[in-house]
Amino acid sequence: MSDTFEPKIVAFLCNWCSYRAADLAGTSRIKYEPNVRIIRVMCSGRVDPTFVLKAFSLGADGVMIAGCHPGECHYLEQNYKAMRRYYMLRHTLRSMGMEDDRLRLQWASAAEGVQLAAAINEMIEQVRALGPLNWSANWHENGRRLEALGRLAQEHAEAMEVPA
């Protein structure tokens, strides 16, 4: 790992709370590191585990999923589904040897621009300390392993999607 390593973080932000928190961080001129690249989804519940795997496989060093606080979801309770998937996914990634800090679930309400910016900075620091993931290079050696991983994630997803 060189001193100049700049991690790339992909963040999935829900339209109603977290994306608005990012807007608020901007409006309030709260500075944070430029290493994060944000994707807007309607709800954290929309984040398919394969999105996360896709991001890692394409070269992301870390992935953040951000949604409304528990009990405050714009869609009533879909952030709980995001949470269940997060734990499942974390388990899967850990079993593949990936460090926990590379995937982060962050609750951020529309009023929490400062908190979101702080969480992003913290995550960037953690991932910077971990160094490059280099999955894209690694997976290229054996593309089938990624397919297997996708299937594994899907099986887990099915297992986890039980009524609340």
Added chain:
Amino acid sequence: MAEKVGVYICHCGSNIAGMVDVEGLARWAGANLEDVTVARDYKFMCSSLGQELIEEDIKKEGLTRVVVGACSPHLHEKTFRKACANAGLNPYLMQMASLREQISWVSSDKDKATEKAKALISGAVRRVIEQEELFASEAPVNPNTLVVGGGVTGIQAALELADAGYHVYLVEREPSIGGHMAQFDKTFPTLDCSACILTPKMSDVGQHESITLLSYAEVEEVTGYVGNFHARIRKRARSVKEADCTGCGVCIEKCPKKVIDDVFEAGLGYRKAIYRPFPQAVPKYPVIDREACTYYLKGTCKACEKFCPTNAIDFEQQDSFLDLDVGNVILATGFDMFDSTRLPQYGYGRLANVFSNLEFERMCNAAGPTDGKVVLRDGVTTPESIAIVHCVGSRDKKHNPYCSAVCCMAALKFGHLAIEKTGAQVYSFYIDMRTPHKNYEEFYDRLLAEGMQFVRGRVAEVTDAARLPGEEGKLIVQSEDTLAGRQRRTPVDMVVLMGALEPRHDARETALKFGISCSMNGWFTERHPKLDPVATMTDGVFIAGVCQGPKDIPDSVAQGAAAAARVMAMITKGTVLIEPVVATIHEENCSGCRICNNLCPYNAITFLEDKGVSYVNAALCKGCGTCVAACPAQAISGAHFSNEQIFSEIEGLLYDAISGNGAGHKVEPAGVPA
């Protein structure tokens, strides 16, 4: 056929251009990104000239996709969608990259900011290519409106709408409308009598043919969407049949049970077990407090029933439910008063002659528990000196960081009333005197002339422990006088605490019920703090009055009217466009596993027994996409947030990691499996 993408980078004056090399970015996009036909930068894309730029390119260059790198889509997505539509391009073939909120305003290094901007533009370009034409559907707007909260804000909103000829359901939790304003004696700065200006409006509401007043009622559940909400209202049992009651008040007179009224009289006075909060209550029907009524406690009494001339008492009455169809909702749920016992150093609840602002307000009121006399807790002694403590629970990081906006003026009003009624020496302990509206500063000047004493400094403590001569039997206000630069001990007979305005204790539950959000402090969040103060992020749900943030009566009334005007615009237009962002199940791929069925919080997904597949009811679907993510067969597609679109966006965002150009540390590989 390859798409023709137009990329437009906004300078936003220097807002973006000051931190991102916008010209370089546009050049880079034009030269490096696949399918980009046109790439331009412009000073203000949202200006009409900026929009015309896009429109002309669509027409002349035959653009099939548009990417605008500017501000947050929450600000100008509509603007640019409209520009595309004007030029004949489906508005859903436009994608925005938030260069301002996500880059220029939050970054401090121009090179890194520009690199990040490249990634965002690359992501937006890749995504927009996958986007599909969508068509918003039109839905009719039900002309009825639900107004929640019958304080002065809700009253104003309801009257504005009803006077325009539209039907309003006004739901109020308490037995009467009127809210906090009905409890006040005078209003600042004009000192007109609060009841005198409010009660005519209240009776207008009570008599208006276009207003259905549902008092002693609460909203249980809200479903539906803008233009077509369904609300379930619980009407709590009054134990009085409204159809038969004439409001004569004999029952109240004859009721033998007295209880302390800690709602309307702030604990200073009594009411009966069957009661109206105040004589001018609207509606006029009384309510039996079942927790206090002797009949409910012991099974005997029924004095009210015996004396009621119209047999309107109904001890068996049950809560009833009403299902309403409304097109829009206005929330005007107001505030709770700060509980001053949370600041034990001020002695409220422990030292008898420390009063809350609401208690003092009731005391000044001629119809209040002391008949308008300002007296100590013993009920007879007139105070010779009074201290008014500002910012109790507000501008205080331990409790509420915000300014409650009305307390300075209310304290001045109290000062005036106290001097007028008692001739007492009145001290005000303030941090800053805030008098920012019409004739407010003049009122402050008036109080200075009337002899009210002002001490700038926060009060440390109120105590009855006398240390110096002249302090015996008094309350001593210990404070710092920051103008004189010394500590003060001020002995007084009475202390009034100006408690903060706080969000309703159940504001978060209410927000959730109506699908809106709260700020950190618990006030409802408006769509835009300056330009859209009464709308919320949920179409068809509006907010007005103090539930949005502390404000005085004129501002609350203005917001009530503003919200009504917004609703009237919706009703007059008659239809709303419904976003086509919904999920669809492709029957041929659906295995009928029913995993998605239980995930939908709106019950929009049903299982079709005959076909053995699930089906999404588009009218109920709100487009969260949870089912799309969960479907193991990928049989569900989420419009405008499809897997392909998001995968492409990820690819675009990580363009430098994949290809190894730019600042990325990665080299290799091209053949990553999808």
